[in-house]
Amino acid sequence: MYELVQVGRNCYYIDCPAKIGVYCEDKDYVWLIDSGNDKDAGRKVKKILEEKGWKLAGILNTHSHADHIGGNRYLQGQTGCKIYCGGIEGYFTRRTVLEPAFLYGGYPSRDLRHKFLMAQESEVSGFSDAGFPSEIKVMPLPGHSFDMVGFEVPERIVFLADCISSKETLEKYAVSFIYDVGAYLKTLDLVEDMEAAVFIPSHAEVSDDIKDLVRYNRERVYEAADRILSICREPVSFEGILKKIFQGYGLSMNFEQYALVGSTVRSYLSWLRDDGRLTAAVSDSMLMWTKA
DSSP: OOEEEEOSSSEEEEESSSOEEEEESSSSEEEEEOOOSSHHHHHHHHHHHHHHTOEEEEEEOSOOOHHHHTTHHHHHHHHOOEEEOOHHHHHHHHSTTHHHHHHHTSSOOTTTOSTTTOOOOOOOBOTTSTTSOTTSEEEEOOSSSTTOEEEEETTTEEEEEEEEEOHHHHHHHSSOOOSOHHHHHHHHHHHHTOOOSEEEEEESOOBSOOHHHHHHHHHHHHHHHHHHHHHTTSOEEHHHHHHHHHHHHTOOOOHHHHHHHHHHHHHHHHHHHHTTSEEEEEETTEEEEEEO
C-alpha cells in the first residue's frame, strides 16, 4: 500500500485506497491528483515525494469526498502549496461539515462527523486560476458527486476519479454512492466512448480498456432502479424502501451506511419520479412512493 507506480514517462500513481495521481511537471516539481483520506495519508505521500527529490507544485482535487481531500490540509500546511477544486466541490472542501450535513439532510450528529465523511478543511482555488497547469485537461464527470471532474495529463493518461467502481466493490456493497443518477448515466456514456493510453479509476484496476467495466457499472444502476420499482408496486415510505434495499442486498445497517445508502436511494427516487416511473403522495402524514 502507498506504492508509487509509473504509468508514463512523466506520470505515476500512488496505489492506496483512493489512488493518488502524480504528474511530473519537470524533474523537480510534481502535481498531485487528490491527496488521500487523512493526515496520515498526507504524511506517506510527502515521504514518497521526498524520497524522489520532488517538490509539490500543487494538488488537483477531483471532488470533495473525504477520501480524496483528506491529505489536503497536512500537505498544504507543510508545503504551502495551492489546491485546485471546481464548482460546488470547492465549497465543500473549504467547509467540510457540508458533506455529512448533505448526506444526513440536517446537522450531522457525531456519528457522521468523523474523518471518513468529514475531512479537515483546506483553502482551494478554482480551475480557472492562473496557477493551474495548462497542460492538464479538466474533464467534467458529474453524477457520483456534484461537480466531480477527471484529469487528462500528457501521454493520454486519464484519471477518472469515482465514476466507475470495480466489480468486487459493487458485489460487496451493491449500491454505489450516486448523487445524480441521470448525470451519472450520461457520464458513463461519455467515459465508455473515451480513448486513452491508460485509464486510472480511483477505486478500480488501472487499464487501457474500461468499456466492459463501464457497462457493468451501468447494469448495476439499472438493476438497483428495477429493485426500487419492484419495492414500490404498493405504496411505501422511504424508510420502508431503505429497509427492503438493505435486506434484499444483505447489507449491514449502521449510522454511516444509513446516511450513504439513504442519500443514494433518495437520488434514485428523484430520478425515477422525474422520469415518470414513480409517483409520490402524502398519506396519513407520510410521503408514500408508488410505481406509476
